[in-house]
Amino acid sequence: MKSFETDMLAILPRLKRYARSLSASHADADDLVQDCLEKAFARRETWRGENLQGWLMTILTNLNRNRLRQAIATPHMVDYDAAGAVAAEHAESDPLARDRIAAALDRLHPDQRAVLMLVVVEGYAYGEVATMLEIPAGTVMSRLSRARRTLAAILEGGNIVEFRRNT
Amino acid sequence: MNTAPDSFSENELHAYVDGKLTPERRAEAEAFLANHPEAAAEVAAWQAQNKAIRAAFGAEPVLGARDRALVAGLSRGGRGHTRRFALAAGFALFFLAGGGAGALLTAALQQDAPVQIAQMLPEASKANYLIYAGERRHPVEVAASEEEHLVRWLGNRIGRTLHAPDPSEKGFSLVGGRLVPFAEKPGAMLMYENGSGDRVTVLIGVNSGHEGTSFRFNETDGVSTFYWADNGFGYALSGAVGRETLLGLAHIVYAQY
Known part of the structure; x- marks a missing residue:
């Protein structure tokens, strides 16, 4: 089991990144990763020994979907300290721009968001996403399309005016 | 071209x-x-x-000591290395020691704990406690003297047969109860009090879709909360009492539902 643990540690940064890209806060993402790891270790007998990363991504995606289904009626609470930490950690120079994209993503359907993140952040091929989520290739494309169009509509309606100082 | x-x-x-x-x-x-x-x-x-x-x-998070400890703990098969299972295990020991519902807890331990309950139950329960337990004259809507009416009314509103658990062996008696909102639905709150005036509130809310979870403990701002989900309902006990006292009461509530 040593190699399972070692492989897990090697994949963990990407798993955390994926969880963060699906979550509204780091605390939510940490909970998601912990639940995912618990499930993975509990089920390690069923892992067929190939593509551990894809397997973990699948588990995490499903856990996230279940979580959000339960959360629909709950007003979301943002931890301000955590939000500050996010902004400081990342390369995004404009924290408002980061908040803006994050808030828009929070409004996407979780299934659409998962496909978008697997493609854009994790860089998977469309076919890999289909295999991972056990959905037809056409569904990957329609979710990607809806995610992008919805996101564009949200961002456009955001009433943000870009301005520059004259120099 | x-x-x-x-x-x-x-x-x-x-x-x-x-x-x-x-x-x-x-x-x-x-x-x-x-x-x-x-x-x-x-x-x-x-x-x-x-x-x-x-x-x-896009940036890959850097792993911290906590991440490594988590993986190492899980790898050793030591579920007790995570917060949640440590608590559940502690609770299980309590029950086993009390000769109580060990089998029930074993079943609860094997469930995946839904994250959502963790976020809603303790906060709602703590808020109920802080808002109502301090009331001198109107802590409840319906007093314990009308217990039968109280449980029938609250039971009807939350859609289940309800009764007020009896923790008199721990020195607590029913003050009464009230209808409270929980996750945008009706929830039931019962309040208990001991001889020295310590109050504990019990929140019962609908949580359809949840078979059951492990038990969790939370303490913030001096208010302790034990909470769990079982059979489509979420339960939480809050009070500014010691953890052991609250645990004893949680045991009684769990055993009676």
Whole structure:
């Protein structure tokens, strides 16, 4: 089991990144990763020994979907300290721009968001996403399309005016 | 130079945005977009989204000691190394020591704990406690003297048969109860009090879809809360009493539902 643990540690940064890209806060993402790891270790007998990363991504995606289904009626609470930490950690120079994209993503359907993140952040091929989520290739494309169009509509309606100082 | 195609499938435009086209097809896409400003504007918006998403989420988090400890603990089969299971295990020991519902707890331990309950129950329960337990004259809507009416009324509102658990062996007696909102639905709150005036509130709310969870403990601002989900309902006990006292009461409530 040593190699399972070692492989897990090697994949963990990407798993955390994926969880963060699906979550509204780091605390939510940490909970998601912990639940995912618990499930993975509990089920390690069923892992067929190939593509551990894809397997973990699948588990995490499903856990996230279940979580959000339960959360629909709950007003979301943002931890301000955590939000500050996010902004400081990342390369995004404009924290408002980061908040803006994050808030828009929070409004996407979780299934659409998962496909978008697997493609854009994790860089998977469309076919890999289909295999991972056990959905037809056409569904990957329609979710990607809806995610992008919805996101564009949200961002456009955001009433943000870009301005520059004259120099 | 490529000749510009007259049409381009949307799927291929996504593939263009995601850098998944062959160089040849990519050049054709660019030629197409040069002649189709509407498609070009849409593609530009998608590219801007990708850039913003990668800027916000692209960095791989650095692993901390906690991450390594978590993996190591799970790898040893030591579920007790995580917060949640440590608590559940502690609770199980309590029950076993009390000769109580060990089997029930074993079942609860094997459930995946839904994250959502963790977020809603303790906060709602703590708020109930803080708002109502301090009331001198109107802590409850219906007093214990009308217990039968109280449990029938609250039971009807939350859609189950309800009774007020009896923790008199721990020195607590029923003060009464009230209807409270929980997750945008009716919830039931019962209040208990001991001889020295310590109050404990019990919150019962509908949580359809949850078979059961492990037990969790939470202490913030001097208020302790034990909470769990079982059979479609969420339960939480809150009070400014010691953990052991609250645990004893939680045991009684759990055993009676």
